[in-house]
Each structure stands twice: as structure tokens, then as C-alpha cells.
Amino acid sequence: MLEVKDLFYAYPTGLEALKGINLTVDDGEFLAVMGQNGAGKTTLVKHFNGLLKPTSGEVLVDGVSTRDVSVAKLARTVGFVFQNPDHQLFSESVEEEIAFALKNFGFEETVIEKQVTWALNLLDVLEYRKTSPFMLSGGERKRVALASILAWDPNVIILDEPTIGQDHQQKEKLQQFILQLNAQKKTVVVVTHDVEFVAECNPRVILMRQGKVLVDGKAEKILTDPELLLQASIVPPQITQIFLELADFGLPTDVIDVHVATKVLLNRLRGQS
Amino acid sequence: MSVFEGFKFRKVSSVVHNLDPRVKFFFVLVLFVMAVLFTNFLALLVLFLVPLPFVFVAKVNRQWLRSLRGAALLAIFIFATNFIFGYFYPTSLSGITQPVDTLFEYVVLLERSVAMTLRFVVLISSFSVFFLTTSPDHLGLALQQSHVPYEFCFAFTTAVRFVPVLADEAQTIMDAQKARGLELERGNLFKRVRNYIPILIPLIVNAIRRSLELAESMESRAWGASKKRTNLYELKLKRADYVLVVISVLMLICAVYVWLFVPVPSLTTLLSL
Numbered sequence: 001m002l003e004v005k006d007l008f009y010a011y012p013t014g015l016e017a018l019k020g021i022n023l024t025v026d027d028g029e030f031l032a033v034m035g036q037n038g039a040g041k042t043t044l045v046k047h048f049n050g051l052l053k054p055t056s057g058e059v060l061v062d063g064v065s066t067r068d069v070s071v072a073k074l075a076r077t078v079g080f081v082f083q084n085p086d087h088q089l090f091s092e093s094v095e096e097e098i099a100f101a102l103k104n105f106g107f108e109e110t111v112i113e114k115q116v117t118w119a120l121n122l123l124d125v126l127e128y129r130k131t132s133p134f135m136l137s138g139g140e141r142k143r144v145a146l147a148s149i150l151a152w153d154p155n156v157i158i159l160d161e162p163t164i165g166q167d168h169q170q171k172e173k174l175q176q177f178i179l180q181l182n183a184q185k186k187t188v189v190v191v192t193h194d195v196e197f198v199a200e201c202n203p204r205v206i207l208m209r210q211g212k213v214l215v216d217g218k219a220e221k222i223l224t225d226p227e228l229l230l231q232a233s234i235v236p237p238q239i240t241q242i243f244l245e246l247a248d249f250g251l252p253t254d255v256i257d258v259h260v261a262t263k264v265l266l267n268r269l270r271g272q273s
Numbered sequence: 274m275s276v277f278e279g280f281k282f283r284k285v286s287s288v289v290h291n292l293d294p295r296v297k298f299f300f301v302l303v304l305f306v307m308a309v310l311f312t313n314f315l316a317l318l319v320l321f322l323v324p325l326p327f328v329f330v331a332k333v334n335r336q337w338l339r340s341l342r343g344a345a346l347l348a349i350f351i352f353a354t355n356f357i358f359g360y361f362y363p364t365s366l367s368g369i370t371q372p373v374d375t376l377f378e379y380v381v382l383l384e385r386s387v388a389m390t391l392r393f394v395v396l397i398s399s400f401s402v403f404f405l406t407t408s409p410d411h412l413g414l415a416l417q418q419s420h421v422p423y424e425f426c427f428a429f430t431t432a433v434r435f436v437p438v439l440a441d442e443a444q445t446i447m448d449a450q451k452a453r454g455l456e457l458e459r460g461n462l463f464k465r466v467r468n469y470i471p472i473l474i475p476l477i478v479n480a481i482r483r484s485l486e487l488a489e490s491m492e493s494r495a496w497g498a499s500k501k502r503t504n505l506y507e508l509k510l511k512r513a514d515y516v517l518v519v520i521s522v523l524m525l526i527c528a529v530y531v532w533l534f535v536p537v538p539s540l541t542t543l544l545s546l
Contacts, residue, residue: 051448071451080452086482087442088449090474100471104454134478148453 001027002048002156002187006057009043017043019211021057027155028185030178032198032219035208036233041191042083044208045158048189049078061156076105079154083161085145089133094125097133098148105152119151124173139170156187163194175200199223199237199256207232224254289331289406293514294415296521297403303521304399307528313537314388321391323524324399333405340401341394348390355386377541384540409433411508418508424497431487439480446475 002025009018017040025031033041046052047059050066059066061074082088091097098119102112120126123143128136133144142165149157159178163171179201182188192198198205198219205222207214209232215222222228224240236244236256243255251268255261289297308320328337359382360373373382413430417423447457450471457468531537 046448049452051451070456072454072456075452075454080449082445082449082452084445086479087446087475088453088471090471090478100455101453104456152454 001025001060001062002189003060003063004044004047004057005060007044007047007054007059008056009040009047009052010055017211018047021211021213023206023213023216025156025187025189027187028182030182030188030201030203031190032201032203032205033189033191033208034193034195034198034205034232034234035214039208039232040211041208042160045080045160045189045191048156048158049080050074051080072104075101075154076152077154078156078158079149079152080158081146081149081160081162083164085133085138085141088145088148089141092132093130094120094128094133094136094144095130097144098151101148101152107152115151115153119147122150123147123177138165139167142166143170150181154186156189157181158189158191160191161193162190163192163197171197193234195223195234195237199240200258202256207234220254220256223256285332287331287406288513289327289402290408291511291513292406292517293508293510294407294411295419295508296510296514296517297407298415300517300521301399301403303525303528305396306525308392308395308399310528310532311537312385312388312392314384314391314540315543316531316537317388317391317395320395321398324402327402327406331402331406333402336405337398337401340405341398344394344397348393351393352386352390355389356382359385380541381539404433414504414506414508417502417504423502435480435483439476442479443472443476446472449475 002023004021004023007018007021008016010016021040021044033045035041043052047054047066048061050059050061050069050071053067061078066074089097091100095116098116099112102115107115117126120129123146125136125140125143125147128140128144133141136144142162146159146162162174162178166174175197178188178190182203188203190198190201190203202219204217205219206216207222207228214232215225215228223236224244226236226244229236235241239258239261240253240256243251243261244253247253252264255264304320304323308317311317311320328334373379409430412433413426416426416429451457455468455471458465460468
């Protein structure tokens, strides 16, 4: 469980990035953190594994304050996948890249071997096992980076902008994958600008603006509130936009899912004919 | 990375910022020459005080302090080497004979080591003031008007311009690797140096990648298409610039005169009076 209590954070430059955040993320929850650029999204999630320590207030991971333990300790429970895979890939082969963290955590040789194969399979990069990560395409590098985190099976997984630079097919896979992780009772926290992606996953959403949490609730509540979204510089999903514009015809205004939308429309059309 | 903080330019306007970069550079060079001329503690202390008014007039004291703090480790190293070598090979110092055992000899040795450290601090401090108050664009302009080929000017300004970018990137990479359980401060000296490999490789790879991208984007904007470039801004010496030139030249003359004809007393002789 992640608990954020009255969290304030100011960068050494004096920039106040977080101004009083209160938030609890239960085990097995799926949370999307959204908001405009510079709202403090990444700053907030960097507190979850102790990369940043609160200026005031507290962040508790499973009841332990992040101030009291090292990032390396926290990382064991909280896996953080950075936005840009190029910020972490350095090994000679994909295999070694994935084993890196496991070695840091002091896993045994046989366990490392097993986990690496498992992670390679999971993200569909088994064929690149012996390839240099620098030879891979952008999407593949991103998957290797993800595999290198999932390999030690952390209970909480934080993904910073996972959908950036992924084609539609990869995005679809990623979505399936994240939902699957969540189904396995993993806590998933996603930082994203991608409304369509969030709409399809329908997680809990917090909207951030200027270092504060603007609103906290289900995606279908938040993503269908144009006024709120405007404040966080986000447009509603396209399907919601259509339904909002057609509200005069008595269509529901809280639809974010295409399949639900289709059903509503079909019922409507069948009813008329 | 904090040593780079002192070289990060911020756009502000002050008397010091508006000085001609060539003149400022000349001033810094004079300081440099003087710092190399003297090995005496008192002389170096005076040299340390000279750029201080500039720091306060330009209101860059915080960044300046930060760069000094960043250089602290190296300063300690310089102090230690001087002290240790002075202890074992004291013949180069006047008034000391091997072995170093009297209080007087220790004080002389100490003064000398502190002076050498101070010399380093003077250099860091004056160059830091220069870079903190001179925009990279101005610097490039100054080089160009000193008839340095444009290619070199461009390479130079780009290098200066990318220092803070690289520093930021190094921080992100460090975070990304810490999130995978890397502990930089663990192990013996050899292990600690090796700990930096996962940080250096992505940093270098990204820098090369970025320079290639930069080259491509420059070429696509017709870099080098015309032999004769014109500039929007021209540097012109103003009254304040002439004043600083005069001050610098006077300082240099004074320093050379003192160095040749006036023996600067050492702290030990002053105190024993």
C-alpha cells in the first residue's frame, strides 16, 4: 500500500513542484496519474520508490517511510519503468540487461536464469536474448526496459509514459499486459497524457494541476467532465466528445468505452426501427 | 553533478552580465595568470576576494556557492596531496628541513597546502563567475568577432550549451539505475568506480546519438550554405568595459611588479613578528 501524507516537495532550484498531496493507493489498485506538463506527475511518482524524498510530509510504502530506507531497498517492492529506455540500457546483451537488477538484489544464479527467461518471454523479446540492446528498435528497447523491471516481480509497478512512441499494435499489447498485471493483484501506477489509453483501461484517475491533486475518481467520471479536464489541459476521449455533443438526443454523457458506446447506439437504433 | 551548477547560465540582466564577454574573459585570464604566479597564501587570499564583488553585483551567489561546494572534493584531494608530499619531500619549501617535526615546520607546510588549495578555488571561482554571467550566445559572438572560424565558435557554444543538458540527463540515468537496485556508494574503491559504468554508457551513447541528430537537423537548415555570415547582434565595447580592461591591466602590472620586487610575507612570518 502506498500512502502519501501532506506531501510537499521543492526542487533544489527552489521550484515548488508538489504542494500538499494526500493520496492512498491500495494493493492491487490501478491508478492513472494525469495532468498537464509540469503538473508534478513524475515528481509525485518518483516519491513512491524514494528517488525523491519529501521536503515535508511523508510517503509510506507498506507502512515504511521512504525517508528511512534506500532506493535500492524500496525498488525491491516498487518497480519504476522510466519514460526513455535509453536512460537505462547499457549492457552488452538483452539478457545481461535484464539480469542487472537481479544481481543487484542478490538473487541466486539459478533464480536469475529462470527469471530472465520468464521476463524475456513475457515481453516477447526472447529472440533478442543475445542481441545488444542498442541494436533494437525503439519499441523493442522499451519492452526490454520493461522486462528488466518486471524480472524481479515487484508488487508495485510504476510506468512513466508507457505509450509514447509505441505503434497501435504495441499499445494494444501493452494495455493487455498492464491489465493482466493488475489482474494478478499487482498495484499499477501509470503516468500518462494518453486519454484514449486511459479510457480503454478505465482505472482510477487522479488529475494533477500545479502541484496539487485536482480530482480523484473513476476514469468514467473524470474523463467525461469537460470542465475539469480543461483545467488539466486534457481533452475528453473522442467517443466521449461525440456523446457529449449528442447529449440533446438523450444519450448518456458518461461513456468512455467504445464497446459500451456501440451497445448504447445499437439499442437506440433498434428501438427506433 | 553539482559542480556543473556553477556553469549553468541563467538569463538575467546586471552590470556584470552586460559586460563584453571578451573583456570579462580577459579579466578572468588575468586572474588565472596571477593565481599561477603566486604560491603565497596571503596573495592567493587577495585573489580569492577580487571576483567576490562581481558575484554579489550579478546576484549569482547561490549558484556560485554551489559550484564551489561541487569542487570541494577535488579541493580536499589537492590539499591532501600537497600536505602528504610536502611532508615527505619538504626540501622545496623554504625554512623546512627533513624530517618535519617542529610546530613551525608544520605550520609552514599547512600554509603551503592551504595556499595550493586556495589557488584551485580561485580558478574555479573566477571561471564560474565568468560562465554564470555570460550567455553562451554572447560567448560565441565574442569568438566570432575575434576572427575564430565559425565552425569552431559553433562547436564551442554547442558544447557549453549542452553541459547542463548532460548534467540533467546524468541525473535521470542515475535515478533509472538506482530504481534497478544500483547502489553507487557500495563496495570498495574499485567497485565504486565500476558502479558508474551503468551511468556512463547510456550517457555517452545518448550524447553521440544527440550529436548525430543535431548534425542532421543543422544540415536540413542549410548550415554552412553561405560563406559570409551576418549577425543580428554586434558586440561593442562600452564605458564599463573599458574600465574593466584598465582594472585588469593595472592588476596584472601590480601583480608582476609584486612578484618581481616585493616579497609577500608568509602568514608564519607575520604571526611570529
